[in-house]
Amino acid sequence: MSSSQVVRSDTSSIRTQEPLPPKKPGGFSVDEVSKMVKGCIESRLGGQGTCYSHSSVSHWTAGIVEDVLKQLSVMNDNYKYVATCVIMERNGTGLHTASSCYWDNQTDGSCSVRWENKSMYCIVSVFALAV
DSSP states (O other): OOTEEEETTTEEEEEOOOOOOOOOOOOOOOOHHHHHHHHHHHHTTTTTGOOGGGGGHHHHHHHHHHHHHHHHHHHHEEEEEEEEEEEEOOOOOOOOOOOOOOOOTTOOOEEEEEEOOSSSEEEEEHHHOOO
């Protein structure tokens, strides 16, 4: 009998949740996550040569967020993650954003990465909440 099953006397079995692995030492690493996020942005937007295209923005943002979440789950699965991505044309307009979260400062964390080229800005924010 595996440790993830409980057998009743009537020979039926039920599955129970596997115990969570121990927390990764050091918790959420802003530097490590920022570097990974920048790599995801550059792989989707192609470095400095990609020009802003309104019709491509939804595809780019969805792809970047998907890539970031996949990489985060490989890095440490002891967190629930929230990732957002904003891409805007570089034309002199302003952008103001704010976010707030109620969490445990000892285990949870966040980071924002700003990337730009000659035609656009990309801002990715990641929030990590310990499970």
